[in-house]
Amino acid sequence: MLDTPSAQVPTLSLNQQATDPQGFADQLGQSFRRFGFAIVADHGIPDDLIARAWDQTKKLFELPEEEKRRYHVPGGGGARGYTPFKTEIAKDAKVVDLKEFWHVGRELPEGHRYADTMAPNIWPERPEGFRDTFIELFGAFDTAGDKLLSGIARHLGLEDRWFDRAVKDGNSVLRLLHYPPIPADAEGVRAGAHEDINLITLLLGAEEAGLELLDRDSGRWLAVKPPEGAMVVNVGDMLQRLTNHVLPSTTHRVVNPPPERRGHSRYSMPFFLHPAPDFLIESLEGTVTAENPNRYPTPITAHDYLHERLVEIGLIKK
Template sequence: MSAIPSVNLQDFVSGDPARKEKFIKEIGAAFENIGFVALSGHFLEDELVDKLYGEIKDFFHQPQEVKDKYEIEGIGGQRGYTSFGKEHAKGKKEGDLKEFWHFGQYVEDNPKLEQEYPDNVLVEELPNFNAVGKETYQKLEKTAKYVLRALALHLDLEETYFDQWIKNGNSILRPIHYPPITEEPKNAVRAAAHGDINLITLLMGAHGKGLQVQNHEGEWVDAIARPDQLMINVGDMLSRLTNNKLKSTIHQVVNPPKELWGTSRYSIPFFMHPVSEMPLNCLKNCVDENHPKGFEDTTAGEYLNERLIELGLVKK
């Protein structure tokens, strides 16, 4: 049995009040207890997942000089390509053993945000790459919207509380390539232990084991979803907003056993971010005598900038 609870989003959208309530209770308990859940019944078709994996493998197999054309200076890695070893976990100086790509928001009806967000970067060599990325981004964003509606009800908020903040939000779809390991890494792992910055993260079934979650006893447990499931976890923004009622769980991607060093690993997380002006002040109904307010007031934009500096992606 996986240590990560499983839920089915179709319960929530079924129109059956009992099934909807069951989903709210299950996902609420999972996010209070371990901060991770394996979700089936989402809006992402298997065929689209296969297409995206095909496109990103084709991109990461391009010669380095081709990939380097898409590493854009001055935007903190928010769009396009980030080369191997550039990003490190908070408090670590060793770079993670990965390279990645960022698809960002496709803004609708908001000229101010169109100016604020960098443009998505078009890959000339792969004619379907950007279209497949956009479709995946929008299907995951839709899935995340319904998960957040369930969490709003769990927190005794109005069901669509998050909708206004996530529409045109600063979300990121990040295809990651962990290349084969060619020599003994010096204190470096594929992704060092970290908490995510955002509201929630949706992870498409990673190709290759390695993801581990730290439970409340401090033990590392393998997080393995079925191919048809998304692994979803609470990010630090949602943890702050709920005064740590919903737990942002520390997780990592460990290096494989030595006999598998010669293999690549691919992984595609979707980081659900709100618009930058969303207040992250602790919700009043998550603060009481037994749970005093644990975080200072801030906004999503201020908090994101602070964390990007810590990750080495933005200079002070």
């Protein structure tokens, strides 16, 4: 892994969107078209909130295994609460990922029309303040995601707020990830090669080495190394499908560290930005051309698409 070359993914500033929205949209779109990834600085999530979230994430995963497993819902697809170590497997992989995680979803008011398809959150008794911290962080990710979607819409020639209707009360998930220390001869990797399911993923915590993307031009794995505090953003399969592959979803993985780092934990916080369950994923008219014919003539709802993929990665049993 130490010899893996770095992907030359440009670092963009979200502040540019306020002064040069078209310039920002063009750079974001070009980075996505080339890599399926972008690096975004000045994302607007407060440093003190992020620091609090990291502290509580570490305390959460330090809880006794028996206590954490009280928050696991067998058969729940990992939608909320705790998912134990060695549960998730990348599509078509032979061994499970070396990770455990916790999911926080959108807080819906009682009687909401999506209550039947979006599970209520599960909140641990400790660490203290966990619920308030992650409700606040979820909201901050939501705001940053809306701004990025606005840039994507502009890049695609759509109205700036086109995605608003798609993601209003969307089924987004904040994942708190812990990759525990592993032995030198561990079977598998921390996260096998995969593509994300959702529209876009916003990731904090990629400064620790390990995240790699599969470059479509060269066929080589390239390391993604953001500046400290910057956010890594990547296209998910729902956006790839919606744009008829104009914006591609790129295969990526988290490889094991070199031997001297295997005794250390790795933490990250991806925010999987999803549309509402009943949003119809249908190829955008402007992305279907003679050179790029429609790959997906049959539309599918976001809920049905998500269910199909959760079966594939082992979080829901057939």
